Amino acid sequence: MRVDSLRWYVPVLMVLSLAACGGADKKSEDESGQASALAVSLAPAQAQRMARTVLVSGPVSAFEEMQLGVELSGQRVTALNVDVGQWVKKGQVLLELDHRTLDSELAQADASLRQAQTAQELAGLNYERGAKLAAEKLISASSLDELRATRTDAEAQTATARARRDSAKLQRDFAELRAPADGVISKRLVQPGQVVAAGSELLRLIRDNRLEWRAELSEAQLAGVAVGNTVTLPYGGQDVVGRIRAVSPGVDSQTRTGTIYADLPAPGALKQGVYVEGRIVTGDGQALTIPSASIVQRDGHSYVFLVDDKQQAQRRRVRTGQVTQGRTEIVEGLKAGEQVVVDGAGFLGEGDRVRVVAAAAAKAGAR
Incomplete structure (x- = not known):
């Protein structure tokens, strides 16, 4: 081959060689990018029927808790006949006071009544004989008028x-504190031998052991709740x-909340006193x-990730609602049909390259 032919042949070979190397490098970079992209799976946002609920916390309380005391x-x-947690029946004697003086006064009153009844009977007989x-x-x-007056006075006596x-009998009855209804003793504030005062709380009774759940709801939540929920x-x-038996007719001017009352049959x-979270189905x-x-x-x-045309992750902020059966309600931030990343979402950042695969493959890739 002539020297002038070699002059143009060698540069051409060099250009072809460099072109081949560049193509190989570009292919290698593409393959490397695909390999480094995180495998993810997608799922669409879908509309479905969902039970509307309100999630709120509140205490368990007695439906009616009676504060019991004596009138003496x-x-x-x-005598103290009951203790905390004991079930009692209506009319059962819960405690007794010292009633010896009251028994004596009642006996005197009974004797005075019998004496007055005897005098009334005698006055009645005298009037009948006088009338004849x-x-x-x-x-x-x-004289007959005097007999009539004596009879009337005896009746008054x-x-x-x-x-x-x-x-006197009523005072004697006050010496015994009886249960006003069936229920459970929830508190005892007295000891045997203690001298008590009238009106002071001695025992506390949960009527029929009936409990209810109370919760404070915001204005918006209260609007969707009704009796019977x-x-x-x-x-x-x-x-x-x-089941809700009552809903507060208004809201507190300071807290802007209202109260609901739910029976617990x-x-x-x-x-009583347990603080628990409840779900109200509206x-x-x-x-x-x-x-x-x-x-x-x-x-x-709360965020979700979507995938754009360049196979890059795009983060979007959303507002969530209630959760049921592994699905979460989206109140704001998404439209029906938009695809969101499911498997692999926790490993993504804004702009990360992704590779969309089936759900099982995405889980395996994440592991």
Whole structure:
């Protein structure tokens, strides 16, 4: 080959060689980018029927808790027949006061009543005999009037004695504190031998052992709640079901909240004073939902990731609602049909390259 031919042949070979190397490098970079891209799976935002619920916390309280005391002052407790947690029946004697003086006063009142009744009976007989004699003109009319007045006075004396006896009996009854209704003793504030005062609280009774759940709801939450709505309280490994019996007719001017009251006919392991979270079912409705696994919590906010045409992750902030059966309601931030990253979402950042695969492959890649 001539020298002038070699002059143009060698540069051409060099250009071709460099072009081949450049193409190989570009292919290698593409393959490396694909290999480094995180495998993810996508799922669409879908509208579905969802039970509308309100999640709120509140205490379990007694439906009606009675504060029991006595109406006598300065008397000593001689017998205490119940303790905390004990079930009592209506009319059962819970405690007794020293009633020896009251027994004596009642006995005197009974004797006075019998004496007055005897005098009334005698006055009645005398009047009857006098009436017969007056009819035969054997006694004067004034004498009959005196007999009539004596009988009337005896009747008044009997009524007075009976009232005194009833008062003494009532005082004697006050020496025994009886249960006003069936229920459970929830608190005891007295000891045997203690001298008590009238009106002071000695025992506390939960009527019929009936419990209820109370919760404070915001204005918006209160608007969607109605009497009869079902309430579910998870506690002790089981769900206690109740029903709202009353809703506060207004809201507090300071806190802007209102109270709901839910009956618990079968409270199970729940006790008075337990603070528990409850779910109030307010009805059914349409909701836009996505898999709960696609939601990422960062900086105190909820985010999802979408994939653009360049196979890059795009972060978007959303506002979530309630959660049910592994899906979360999206209140704001997404439209129906938009695809969000599910598997692998927790490992993504804004602009990361991704590779969309099936859900099973994405889980394997994440592992």
